[in-house]
Structures are given as C-alpha cells and as structure tokens.
Amino acid sequence: MDGIQPPGRLVTLTDVAREAGVGESTVSRVLRNHGSSSKRARERVAEAVARLGYVPNRLAGSLAGPGASAQLAGVIVPSLANVVFPDLLRGLTGALDAAGIRCVIGVSDYDPDREEALAAALLSWRPAALLLTGLEHNPGTVALARAGGVRVVEMIDTDGAGIDAVVGFSNRAVGAASARHLVARGYRRIAYLGHDLRVDLRAGKRLAGFEAALGEAGLALQAQEIRPGPSSPGSGRAGLEALLARHPDLDAVYFSNDDMALGGYFACLAAGLAVPGRIALFGFNGLDFAAAMPQPLSTVRTPRLEIGRQAAACLIGEGPKRIDLGFELIEGATA
Amino acid sequence: MDGIQPPGRLVTLTDVAREAGVGESTVSRVLRNHGSSSKRARERVAEAVARLGYVPNRLAGSLAGPGASAQLAGVIVPSLANVVFPDLLRGLTGALDAAGIRCVIGVSDYDPDREEALAAALLSWRPAALLLTGLEHNPGTVALARAGGVRVVEMIDTDGAGIDAVVGFSNRAVGAASARHLVARGYRRIAYLGHDLRVDLRAGKRLAGFEAALGEAGLALQAQEIRPGPSSPGSGRAGLEALLARHPDLDAVYFSNDDMALGGYFACLAAGLAVPGRIALFGFNGLDFAAAMPQPLSTVRTPRLEIGRQAAACLIGEGPKRIDLGFELIEGATA
DNA sequence: GCGGCTTTTGGCAGCGCTGCCAATCCGGTT
DNA sequence: AACCGGATTGGCAGCGCTGCCAAAAGCCGC
Missing domain, CATH: 3.40.50.2300 (Response regulator)
Known part of the structure; x- marks a missing residue:
C-alpha cells in the first residue's frame, strides 16, 4: 500500500502517470471523471493509483483550477460549548459531505475581533464559501467577506440585513x-x-x-x-x-x-x-x-440542523438568498 | 478596502509587490516575517496590503513551501451529537489557533468505511496531522494514515496500540x-x-x-x-x-x-x-x-478538553507519543 | 574614496495539478 | 487506399507562492 517511496516525497500524479504508462492529463481526467477517456486508460490508472497508494493533492488541484478551491467551506461559530453550534455544524457537514466539501472551522468565542481575524485566516484557504453566525460583525469582517469573492451565508438569525445569504429564524x-x-x-x-x-x-x-x-x-x-x-x-x-x-x-x-x-x-x-x-x-x-x-x-x-442543511444548500445549489425556517413552540408542562 | 479589482481576480502577492514598488520575494519575506527586510520595505508592503485588501493564498503558499501544508489539521470525529466531540474540538481548536493551524473536520457517523473515505479526503489537503477518534480503524485507514506522511494522533482511548501518538484515558x-x-x-x-x-x-x-x-x-x-x-x-x-x-x-x-x-x-x-x-x-x-x-x-x-489540548500539543511541539490523562470519579449523590 | 563585510533585494525555478490545444487514433466512408 | 469526424491523448503553460542564489546596497574603517 504505502509503496517504496523515498520517505520524504509523497506520490504525485506524475508518478501515477509514469506507472500507468499514460500522460498526466489522462490521469487527471480519469481521476476527476472529467472529459473522455478509454476503458483501458481508466483501468491502468486505477491500478497505478492502488499500487502506489496515491492521494491527490488538492492544494495543487485547487490552485490550478479556475475558481480556486471550491472544496472547502470556512465556518465561524462563536462557541462549541453550546449544543446549538455543533448541531449547526452537524447539519452543515452532513449536507456538504455529499458534495465533497469540507468545513474548516473557527471558533470566535463571541469576540468580533477574533471573528474578523478568523475570517481572514479562513479566506486565505480560498474557500467556496464563508459561513458566519449571526448578522452582527465588524466592518472589517464584512469588507473581507465581500472582497473575498466567496459566497457568504449568515446563519441562525434573520433579524436584520445580511451580507449575502441568510438562513435562520427570527x-x-x-x-x-x-x-x-x-x-x-x-x-x-x-x-x-x-x-x-x-x-x-x-x-x-x-x-x-x-x-x-x-x-x-x-x-x-x-x-x-x-x-x-x-x-x-x-x-x-x-x-x-x-x-x-x-x-x-x-x-x-x-x-x-x-x-x-x-x-x-x-x-x-x-x-x-x-x-x-x-x-x-x-x-x-x-x-x-x-x-x-x-x-x-x-x-x-429551533431548526438547528435544518439551518445547517439549508446553509449548505445555499452554497451548492444557489438557493434563495434568505431563508426563514421558523420555529416551533412546545407547550410542555412547565409553563 | 476591496479596491478596484476586476471582479474575477483576487489580489495576488504580485499585485502587492507592484503596488509597493518592491519585488515579490520582499513581499513574501515581509508578510511571513522571515528573513531580513528593511523598515522601509515593511512599511511599503503594509501600506500596499491595506490599500489592496490583500489576503494571502495559502493554497499556493503551502504548495510552494517545503512540507506541504503545515497549517491544516484533519480531524475525524464519529459524531457531533454527543457533547464529547465538540468538547474535544474545542480543546483542539483553542490550542491550535495560537499556532495558526485550522481544523478541517469530518464526521464519520461511527462508520469505519466512512472514516476511511474521510481520511483520504482530508489527507488530500496535505494537513500537518490527522486526528482520529479511538484506536479501531479499517486497515485502509491505517495504511492511509501511515503513508500520508503526517503526524497521526488517536484521541480519547488508550486501551490498545496506536498508529503514532495516542492521547486519552483508559x-x-x-x-x-x-x-x-x-x-x-x-x-x-x-x-x-x-x-x-x-x-x-x-x-x-x-x-x-x-x-x-x-x-x-x-x-x-x-x-x-x-x-x-x-x-x-x-x-x-x-x-x-x-x-x-x-x-x-x-x-x-x-x-x-x-x-x-x-x-x-x-x-x-x-x-x-x-x-x-x-x-x-x-x-x-x-x-x-x-x-x-x-x-x-x-x-x-473525563478530560475531554484536555485531550484536545494535548492532542494539539502533540502536533506542534513533538510531545510524547502516548499520553494517558486519566479521569476522575465523582462521588455524587445518586450512587 | 576604496576595499571588505553584512544586510537587503529581486529574479526565477518549481511545488502538483488542471485547462487548453494540437496531435493521434479509431472506425467507418467514399 | 485515401479520407473524415469524433473520441482519446499528451505536452506544456501557468495557478500564487516560497526557496535559492546572485546582485545590489549599505556600512565600516582606513
């Protein structure tokens, strides 16, 4: 599995191409299932990949591709100690997983300055989207989000104007x-x-x-x-x-x-x-x-999971810009 | 802030260099505070960065650098519904934040096959480390982790042998x-x-x-x-x-x-x-x-936060390979 | 004002991948 | 047998950045 690599260097697409006896572009096309390729090419590439234990380098892939990385989403939550936010993440990761998008998370500790710093840090990974919590941010955060060239989704709160998309309830x-x-x-x-x-x-x-x-x-x-x-x-x-x-x-x-x-x-x-x-x-x-x-x-x-899911949908399938998911009052027996 | 960029293209380091009237390497050195640079160069770069609203592209940075990305950590947890794992993440992100390392998360839903798929997906971002939960994994996951050329930390459980580092309790x-x-x-x-x-x-x-x-x-x-x-x-x-x-x-x-x-x-x-x-x-x-x-x-x-923190320490400062953080029995009044 | 030294600087290759394009191949025509 | 259109393929530039290296600049004392 882990082949006979000189320990310092990981297997690259070029190695796979050499091993499979095909060109780099062919390997690239086969792996991404993009463009046409012959059955024979697909088989040889698959074999070589298995033999060498190749793991693509998305850093390079995203850099070379057009819209930079469309495979990462930057998520900033104020806390992980409150169940609400893990639930949100759960909805998000669940829905994003199918699209092959991974979440990079930042925890702001309810500090707008920290949120701003995190926004910059996350944007430096050129994510497909930036997901924020709530509608209140530093001007700098808003500027970063706007200039970042990414879809921005603000989650949970709909009481106010958002930067781009807003998913939540009032x-x-x-x-x-x-x-x-x-x-x-x-x-x-x-x-x-x-x-x-x-x-x-x-x-x-x-x-x-x-x-x-x-x-x-x-x-x-x-x-x-x-x-x-x-x-x-x-x-x-x-x-x-x-x-x-x-x-x-x-x-x-x-x-x-x-x-x-x-x-x-x-x-x-x-x-x-x-x-x-x-x-x-x-x-x-x-x-x-x-x-x-x-x-x-x-x-x-509150529809916490659903907010995550809808937020995910917002970055994948260009859904509506503003989704109010409402809430449900549970009568219970304590009031 | 967001300058006068043609909307399709984000500001690059080359733009900053031009704006500041210095070479690209100088900008790179100044921004990373690496190598020597004159006060004047630092000022001009800082101005240009602010003027253009430059956000570095770490995709490119990590690709060009030596050890690929040392700025991301891949974390796989079985669930986010159980408080334990958000707590773990909390400890992790808190400690990793200071080092500028971000967590990319994957949720396996307690499914080893899913864990394996996630391991491959996360490794494709060339993280500095792969953090897993527990000691039981598919052979494929283990192979990936070993071949990935990354530090591997298995969290929570110490009852058994680990791939690389292990942080948890029995x-x-x-x-x-x-x-x-x-x-x-x-x-x-x-x-x-x-x-x-x-x-x-x-x-x-x-x-x-x-x-x-x-x-x-x-x-x-x-x-x-x-x-x-x-x-x-x-x-x-x-x-x-x-x-x-x-x-x-x-x-x-x-x-x-x-x-x-x-x-x-x-x-x-x-x-x-x-x-x-x-x-x-x-x-x-x-x-x-x-x-x-x-x-x-x-x-x-259980020392959930501390496990996260120690796991973080494991990837930053080459700590010991095996840390048993113990646990505390709370007598309470129900037993 | 000139070596000899250190500090600072810019050019350029190359990280691993993808997009583009031209070349090649294939099967059936004419 | 030469020809044609589409399927398949490989070469190569270039994504934005960093490391290396040689060149330039600054500094010292004589």
Whole structure:
C-alpha cells in the first residue's frame, strides 16, 4: 500500500502517470471523471493509483483550477460549548459531505475581533464559501467577506440585513411568541434569567422581542438576572435561586436557553417548589432532554440542523438568498 | 478596502509587490516575517496590503513551501451529537489557533468505511496531522494514515496500540473504577443501560472493564439493556423504565453516559423512585448538568478538553507519543 | 574614496495539478 | 487506399507562492 517511496516525497500524479504508462492529463481526467477517456486508460490508472497508494493533492488541484478551491467551506461559530453550534455544524457537514466539501472551522468565542481575524485566516484557504453566525460583525469582517469573492451565508438569525445569504429564524419573534404564551397562560410576574447578553446578541434579541410582546399585553418584566459566563445548568440553578431570593413573588421565568432552564428546574426540585404551580419555567432551543423531563419543558424548538442543511444548500445549489425556517413552540408542562 | 479589482481576480502577492514598488520575494519575506527586510520595505508592503485588501493564498503558499501544508489539521470525529466531540474540538481548536493551524473536520457517523473515505479526503489537503477518534480503524485507514506522511494522533482511548501518538484515558479502567465504586457502596443487583455498542466501541470497552471488575468482586451484571440509536436522555428514560419493568429487583444501573443517566434520573423522578435508596444511578463523562442536579450525579469526569489540548500539543511541539490523562470519579449523590 | 563585510533585494525555478490545444487514433466512408 | 469526424491523448503553460542564489546596497574603517 504505502509503496517504496523515498520517505520524504509523497506520490504525485506524475508518478501515477509514469506507472500507468499514460500522460498526466489522462490521469487527471480519469481521476476527476472529467472529459473522455478509454476503458483501458481508466483501468491502468486505477491500478497505478492502488499500487502506489496515491492521494491527490488538492492544494495543487485547487490552485490550478479556475475558481480556486471550491472544496472547502470556512465556518465561524462563536462557541462549541453550546449544543446549538455543533448541531449547526452537524447539519452543515452532513449536507456538504455529499458534495465533497469540507468545513474548516473557527471558533470566535463571541469576540468580533477574533471573528474578523478568523475570517481572514479562513479566506486565505480560498474557500467556496464563508459561513458566519449571526448578522452582527465588524466592518472589517464584512469588507473581507465581500472582497473575498466567496459566497457568504449568515446563519441562525434573520433579524436584520445580511451580507449575502441568510438562513435562520427570527429571534425577536421567538421571544415574542414565548412572552405571548406565558401571558396567555395567565402568568403576570415574569422574570428573565440569562447569561451574558453582551456576548450573545441573539439572546438579547429574544429578550427584546419578549419584552416588546409583554409590553403589548400591558405587562413588564418584573426582574432580570444576568449571570456572568456561558450558559449552563449550573448557572441556571444558581441564577434561579438568586432570582427567587430577591423576588419571591415571581410566577414565571423566561430563560435564555434550555440549559439554563434545566438548572432552574433542578433548583425548583431541590427547593420543593411546584412547577408550574409555584413558578413556571420557559426555555429556548428544544434540546433532547427537554422532552424527557418528568414534566416536559415548555420551550421553543429551533431548526438547528435544518439551518445547517439549508446553509449548505445555499452554497451548492444557489438557493434563495434568505431563508426563514421558523420555529416551533412546545407547550410542555412547565409553563 | 476591496479596491478596484476586476471582479474575477483576487489580489495576488504580485499585485502587492507592484503596488509597493518592491519585488515579490520582499513581499513574501515581509508578510511571513522571515528573513531580513528593511523598515522601509515593511512599511511599503503594509501600506500596499491595506490599500489592496490583500489576503494571502495559502493554497499556493503551502504548495510552494517545503512540507506541504503545515497549517491544516484533519480531524475525524464519529459524531457531533454527543457533547464529547465538540468538547474535544474545542480543546483542539483553542490550542491550535495560537499556532495558526485550522481544523478541517469530518464526521464519520461511527462508520469505519466512512472514516476511511474521510481520511483520504482530508489527507488530500496535505494537513500537518490527522486526528482520529479511538484506536479501531479499517486497515485502509491505517495504511492511509501511515503513508500520508503526517503526524497521526488517536484521541480519547488508550486501551490498545496506536498508529503514532495516542492521547486519552483508559475506558476499561473507567468501567472498572465505576464498578468498584458501586460494589464498595454495597450495590449488588447491577444492570447496564446503554446505546448501541456496535457503533460506540469505547462504551463497549467501559462495559467490558465494568464487568471484569464486577467479576473480581464475585458479582455479575444482572441485566443489560441496549437501546437502538444514539444516546440521549429520552433513550435513557425509556431504557430505565423498560429495565425496571423487566427486573424490578435491580439496585443500581450503570449508564453508558450522563445523557442516558439523566434520562434515567428523570424516569425515577417521574415514577417516584428514591435515588439512590430504591435505585442507584451511575453515569459517565461528568457533563455540566451532572453537578447541578438536585442530587449531583455520580459519574466519572473525563478530560475531554484536555485531550484536545494535548492532542494539539502533540502536533506542534513533538510531545510524547502516548499520553494517558486519566479521569476522575465523582462521588455524587445518586450512587 | 576604496576595499571588505553584512544586510537587503529581486529574479526565477518549481511545488502538483488542471485547462487548453494540437496531435493521434479509431472506425467507418467514399 | 485515401479520407473524415469524433473520441482519446499528451505536452506544456501557468495557478500564487516560497526557496535559492546572485546582485545590489549599505556600512565600516582606513
């Protein structure tokens, strides 16, 4: 398999051509199944490839080809700690795989400057597309994306104008729907419990939509608890405990996401507070565990995988520029 | 920023050289900060780069350089649905970022053939390293990895021989430690509840270690429930319900991971079964939520991020070939 | 103002591949 | 037997960059 190569040098297409006794162009054509070639040529090339263990060098291939690399996609996500983004990647890689496109990933840690640096770094691989999260970016990032000569897809958020293609749902609408649900269920003394909003702008948009809808119902947020650091069940539990200590009269809490809500639920279990009788809980994301809870979590299911898939479709088959995939409110039993 | 380029062509190093009034080699040297250059040259190049919005083409750079691309790492994980792998990626990207190395990812869906195809696809980008999950691969994958002329790092599992470098912990030892813990706590009628073992070989190794340790204590697994599909809280809940229906006399359950265990905990809450009085639960992974539960989950914390970091170190600074990062048994309150 | 030295510079080949084009081949015609 | 159109083929330039090397520039002391 690994042949008798002088260890320093890998097998090249030229080696294959020599071994197969055909020209380089023939090998190239056969391997890419592009243009015409005789059965005999195909067989000889296949044999030589197997014999030498040839692995094409796409660096060279992409450089020589016309549109530079059309085989890589640059993806920048703010985090990998939040299930949302791996789910997004899952949808992406799944759909891109079939097209032979690989994802090169960058993690911005919710830092726009880092995002910009990553955009430049990823563009230097001349990807077919640049996939960003959200609509808010540094001017420099936008300039890079525009000048990069690549398709740009902004994922998850549709509340605002995008650079090129946008695939996601309206976070404002999610917040509004969540508020309307709580109001309709009769909750009046409602608080918000979230993680750092300065970094997670989409959570901020949900909250804005939530407050707006509350306002329309003549209500206002009774309290707001913002926990430092990333969202987590631990943070949600501590947050709800803190919130209820300060505002014992609350009857419902809107969490920035399901992880926080799960922590809140644990806090209620631990303190023996009836859910939703004493306090109602409402999440966001519709994660797996939400449905498995003794009382299914009331939340909003977001089409994370589908966003990834549609984003992939956007770079392959020139789909529409703007796709709103909506969301689904899950009534659950906690609110 | 995006200059006055004819839209088809991106700015090249030659353009920068012309704009700056210096030679191409000078631009190259300045940009890579390699070799000596005058202050004046550096300034002129910097200006030209900014003026033209130049983004280097690493495809070309890597092709021209000596060791092909040393700036990409190919990573193959079996799944992105299990938090473990995003965590791994998180550690990896974090550590690799500083070195300017980007990860190209492939998701094998626990399929060795797919893994092999992905290995070939990733190697075609001439990465500096190939990072695999686990130690079990197709012969073809191993051959590719060896012939690829790249550093190979196998992550997570240390129970067996690796191709090149191995970073992880012993899954067998985790299983054994978990069993000893349960035995020491007095549990005797112990069952295993997991997801499909044929695909998740590491879960199988944990179970093997678990059963071996049980055997040493003169005990045997009372029952075993394998749920189809991936692990999830929903699957864990349904699994525990099924298990207890068949074997009401169980006093402890070892889950394939925390997600499953969380589902089991929910099942107990829903059925009003005392944990650990009526039934003890033991997980694996040490996820965030485990500590936030009303009763902290008894589990084993695995060094997922650290595995990623050490794997990164393996490709940068020629670290040791084999790193066992161990694990930590968390006593919790559920077992 | 001139060697002798170091620093800085530009030209150019070539990394492995693909696209283009001209050459060759094949089978059937005339 | 010479001829024709399409299928198949190989040669070679060139993608954008880096490494090498020789040339040019700068610097020192005399």
